[in-house]
Amino acid sequence: MTAEHIFFFIFGGVSLIGAISVISFRHPIYSALALIVTFFAQAGLFVLLGAHFVAAVQVIVYAGAIMVLFLFVIMLLNLGTLSLKGALSGKLKGVAILLGILLAIEGIYIAVTTLNNPNTAVASSEVAADTSYSIEEIGELLFKDYLLPFEVTSLILLAALIGVIVLVKRGNQQEN
Amino acid sequence: MNLLIDIVIPIVKILIIAHMLIIGVMVMIWSERRVSGWIQDRLGPNRVGPQGLLQPIADGIKFLFKEDLIPNHVDKPLYVLAPAMLLVPAMITVAVVPFGSSIQLFGETIILQIADINIGVLYILAITSLGVYGVVIGAWASNNKYSLLGGLRSSAQMISYELTLGLSIIGVLMLSESLSLRQIAITQGEGVWNCFIHLPAFLAFTTAMYAETNRLPFDLAEAEQELVAGYHTEYSSMKFAMFFMAEYMNMIVGSAVTVTLFLGGWHFFGLENMGGPLWSGLISFAIFFVKTAIFLFVFIWVRWTLPRFRYDQLMNFGWKFLLPVALTSIVVTGTLWIIADGSLLWIGIGNVIAAFIVISIVAGIFMVDNSKKTTVDNTVEVSLPGLDAIE
Numbered sequence: 143m144t145a146e147h148i149f150f151f152i153f154g155g156v157s158l159i160g161a162i163s164v165i166s167f168r169h170p171i172y173s174a175l176a177l178i179v180t181f182f183a184q185a186g187l188f189v190l191l192g193a194h195f196v197a198a199v200q201v202i203v204y205a206g207a208i209m210v211l212f213l214f215v216i217m218l219l220n221l222g223t224l225s226l227k228g229a230l231s232g233k234l235k236g237v238a239i240l241l242g243i244l245l246a247i248e249g250i251y252i253a254v255t256t257l258n259n260p261n262t263a264v265a266s267s268e269v270a271a272d273t274s275y276s277i278e279e280i281g282e283l284l285f286k287d288y289l290l291p292f293e294v295t296s297l298i299l300l301a302a303l304i305g306v307i308v309l310v311k312r313g314n315q316q317e318n
Numbered sequence: 319m320n321l322l323i324d325i326v327i328p329i330v331k332i333l334i335i336a337h338m339l340i341i342g343v344m345v346m347i348w349s350e351r352r353v354s355g356w357i358q359d360r361l362g363p364n365r366v367g368p369q370g371l372l373q374p375i376a377d378g379i380k381f382l383f384k385e386d387l388i389p390n391h392v393d394k395p396l397y398v399l400a401p402a403m404l405l406v407p408a409m410i411t412v413a414v415v416p417f418g419s420s421i422q423l424f425g426e427t428i429i430l431q432i433a434d435i436n437i438g439v440l441y442i443l444a445i446t447s448l449g450v451y452g453v454v455i456g457a458w459a460s461n462n463k464y465s466l467l468g469g470l471r472s473s474a475q476m477i478s479y480e481l482t483l484g485l486s487i488i489g490v491l492m493l494s495e496s497l498s499l500r501q502i503a504i505t506q507g508e509g510v511w512n513c514f515i516h517l518p519a520f521l522a523f524t525t526a527m528y529a530e531t532n533r534l535p536f537d538l539a540e541a542e543q544e545l546v547a548g549y550h551t552e553y554s555s556m557k558f559a560m561f562f563m564a565e566y567m568n569m570i571v572g573s574a575v576t577v578t579l580f581l582g583g584w585h586f587f588g589l590e591n592m593g594g595p596l597w598s599g600l601i602s603f604a605i606f607f608v609k610t611a612i613f614l615f616v617f618i619w620v621r622w623t624l625p626r627f628r629y630d631q632l633m634n635f636g637w638k639f640l641l642p643v644a645l646t647s648i649v650v651t652g653t654l655w656i657i658a659d660g661s662l663l664w665i666g667i668g669n670v671i672a673a674f675i676v677i678s679i680v681a682g683i684f685m686v687d688n689s690k691k692t693t694v695d696n697t698v699e700v701s702l703p704g705l706d707a708i709e
């Protein structure tokens with residue numbers, strides 16, 4: 143039981159509890175906060191894997207930026223308390239159960255194959271030990287080897303941004 | 319021996335720095351009031367202890383022994399949690415700030431920094447982006463119109479200025495070729511301080527940092543005339559004190575980060591290399607301390623020099639002036655790094671000229687845009703459904 147194991151169980155436990163809390167809290171604000179806790183714990187798991195950059199980006203983008211917008215929307219729409227019973231009715235319930243079963247099968251499959259294959263466990267721990275990806279390597283990958291996909295992604299994001307502004311502006315003009 | 323290096327030394331460092339931060343807050347509160355008094359030609363608190371130095375302790379005791387009041391209409395768990403959500407990010411940011419070079423003690427080299435991680439700058443950006451939750455949650459949980467308005471203002475402001483904060487240091491990162499704060503400080507010690515190379519980015523960063531810490535002239539979140547006290551209207555006793563402490567801690571950490579990124583860290587023209595292996599470390603620490611203190615003095619100075627922005631001015635300033643300046647600094651630094659073959663002089667001059675041109679263009683567009691509007695439409699209907707529900 144090394145320190146890494148202890149931290150793994152702390153972060154893993156917190157992210158599990160957080161994820162369960164997201165769907166079990168009645169009030170959306172509490173759910174959003176639980177989601178932030180989950181993201182944060184996952185960033186901790188990334189750090190344990192040696193992926194410091196991914197951890198920092200996880201916190202900056204998900205915990206820091208996207209969840210603030212979530213909170214804003216929840217506050218401005220003033221969503222009241224919701225219960226699972228009321229929200230899930232009829233067909234939706236069937237879909238939810240189906241997706242839940244699929245997810246459970248997926249999880250069990252991954253767990254079984256990983257546990258049965260002794261190589262995976264060793265390999266993954268070796269990967270974690272060896273490739274403590276430094277930020278320089280990520281930079282080189284992004285700006286040299288994968289420059290074109292990187293630029294295309296940023297262009298797509300820019301297009302989405304401009305699209306939103308155009309749509310909002312048009313909506314305003316029609317109102318006037 | 320391993321135990322000493324791995325566990326005892328980090329714990330001692332954490333304890334020293336955490337206590338320095340808390341004592342720093344107390345000293346800041348005292349000096350804020352005394353310097354404010356000096357600027358306004360009055361005395362300020364001078365009765366408790368010599369020169370009023372014990373005033374923060376008296377204040378602290380008062381806060382601790384006050385009744386811990388929780389209003390009936392608040393959302394209790396989040397109301398209690400919010401001050402901690404603001405205070406904790408403010409405290410843990412300090413973990414990656416290098417306070418000095420290194421000292422030799424017991425035959426070991428101890429670096430004056432809690433954790434030298436290779437994503438230091440990203441860590442700071444990540445943790446400061448979490449500070450906004452304390453404000454938003456505190457405002458929402460208070461269940462009060464003024465609080466919610468203050469919280470929304472503050473979070474919109476923090477999100478807007480965070481962009482400038484992040485983009486303005488990219489030029490620095492390019493020249494230092496590292497994200498580690500220690501490496502950035504060392505690079506400046508060997509060459510020129512970053513504030514001379516990236517002057518516009520330095521000014522943009524400093525301004526954005528004032529906005530991030532909710533200090534005047536950006537303290538719209540707690541504009542007394544309009545919002546009583548903003549997001550902490552409903553807070554009293556120690557919970558209010560925690561909001562207060564978080565603000566001052568943010569100032570101290572922000573100043574320390576600025577000193578590291580732009581003002582040469584613990585370097586001062588070779589003074590840090592004087593003395594032996596122990597003394598040079600302590601001198602470097604003293605240099606860092608003095609630089610941070612000067613920067614903190616500027617915080618108070620600015621508070622009594624500049625009036626508060628209006629909300630639209632704040633947004634215009636952030637998005638139309640600071641952000642273009644930060645973006646220009648990236649482009650110019652990158653381009654001149656290649657064209658001028660890494661000549662720092664040319665990068666410094668180019669940055670200033672480019673920022674000047676960009677600001678002139680933006681200001682020109684702004685003026686043309688303003689002169690077109692013959693009638694200013696002031697009747698913008700603001701509807702916040704969240705506010706109706708509170709009533």
